[in-house]
Every structure is written in C-alpha cells, then in structure tokens.
C-alpha cells in the first residue's frame with residue numbers, strides 16, 4: 001500500500017488575524033504529481049507551507065508521513081523549493097555551498113561531508129545545468145539561475161517528496177524545459193511532487209492531479225484542468241477578477257474558471 005506523504009484535515013491558517021486557509025482537507029499519496037493552482041493571494045503558498053509545518057495551523061491537523069510536523073524526524077524525505085527569494089539572505093555563499101546545504105538533513109550531526117554528498121551535489125548541479133557556475137556567488141546569478149540553484153538544493157537531498165512553490169515563475173522557456181525533464185526523471189523514479197504553478201507549460205503532461213485553491217478553500221480536486229484560450233498563452237498575467245466568483249466544478253483554465 002502506498003504511503004501518505006501529506007494529510008491535512010480541516011486545516012485553518014490565520015495570518016495577521018485574517019483567515020487565509022479556511023478548512024482544507026488534502027491528502028497526497030506517494031507517487032502523485034499534484035499541481036496546486038489558483039489566483040494570486042488565494043492561499044497556495046500558505047497551503048504548502050502549512051503542509052510542511054512551516055506555517056502553524058490555527059485549526060485542524062496536518063501529518064507528514066503520518067507524523068505531526070513537530071514530531072516529524074525524517075526531513076530528508078522532503079525537498080522544498082520555496083517561492084523565489086534572495087538566496088543566502090545577504091550572506092555570501094557559492095552556488096555549490098547553497099546546493100550542498102540540501103544535504104544537511106541527510107548528514108549525521110557534525111559529521112563531515114562524504115564522497116556520496118559531493119556526488120549528489122555534483123549530480124544536482126549537472127541536472128540544472130549549473131556545474132560550470134558552482135564556484136560563483138549565488139547572489140550574483142540572475143533570478144532564473146537562482147531558481148535553478150533552489151531546485152538543485154532540493155535535488156541534492158535526494159528526497160522522496162518534492163514541494164515546489166512556483167518553480168517556473170519568471171524562468172525562460174529553456175529553464176522550464178529543463179525543469180520538465182528533471183521532473184520527468186523524478187516521476188519515473190516514483191517520487192511524489194506537489195507544485196504550485198500558474199502556468200504548467202511543459203510540466204503539464206506530468207501532472208496527475210489538479211487542486212485549485214480559491215479564497216483559502218479547495219474549489220477543485222481532481223484531474224488537472226485543460227489550458228484554454230488566454231490562460232494557455234505563454235506570459236499570461238493571471239489576474240482574474242472573476243476567479244473568486246466562479247463556482248467549483250468542471251474546470252477549463254488554470255485559475256479554475258468554469
């Protein structure tokens with residue numbers, strides 16, 4: 001029987017006293033490739049952060065491989081690619097150092113990096129096409145290249161489950177294809193993937209399930225919606241004033257338009 005990577009029941013989150021998740025039930029089983037979609041501000045990032053225990057729930061429960069986040073000990077099983085942020089938070093670090101930090105959950109405390117760590121880092125850098133930039137300052141890279149570094153950091157940990165928050169946001173077509181190839185390899189290796197995306201683009205054929213978040217609730221959970229019309233157009237801005245009004249049901253657009 002397949003394991004359950006995430007199981008949220010009645011998940012609620014309030015930020016600054018405002019409800020952001022309003023009772024979410026979401027179970028993700030091993031091997032699923034789930035796209036979380038929805039309009040800006042609908043609560044997608046908050047949902048994935050809550051699934052990981054990074055944002056505490058104000059109601060309901062969430063389990064990581066059967067354990068509440070506070071008791072979860074197998075962090076190496078999960079690789080998180082956060083929404084793009086300034087890598088290093090102002091602390092100078094090379095690309096290799098950032099990617100190597102993805103091995104932390106796999107190491108015994110204070111033990112030196114071993115050959116297998118170095119090999120995993122080299123494989124991750126190669127997968128995202130940054131082997132030749134390993135010694136460069138991560139902060140000196142472009143936004144799209146920094147996104148590749150964050151993906152490589154997750155790959156380096158060789159986790160069972162990947163959680164990626166908008167991995168394709170603002171990256172060029174080449175990087176999107178590279179990510180699609182990388183994900184295809186992970187999918188064929190049986191990895192579990194949860195990704196937040198406005199545009200699935202070349203990732204679309206890999207997705208097995210689409211979850212649409214609307215105003216902090218799940219408005220659709222099932223087959224991924226088909227891109228149509230403007231929503232399928234590369235570069236579409238995804239500001240959908242009508243999205244909040246749309247009823248749950250069969251979907252066409254990425255934002256959950258009926």
Ligand SMILES: Nc1ncnc2c1ncn2[C@@H]1O[C@H](COP(=O)(O)OP(=O)(O)OP(=O)(O)O)[C@@H](O)[C@H]1O
Pocket residue numbers: 015016020038039040041042043044045046047
């Ligand atoms: N740290 C915070 N403090 C207060 N409110 C927050 C915080 N983070 C997010 N919010 C609010 O919670 C709501 C949901 O934000 P979230 O980032 O989860 O949305 P999203 O669907 O991921 O949006 P986007 O597509 O723009 O990334 C928004 O209204 C946002 O303003």
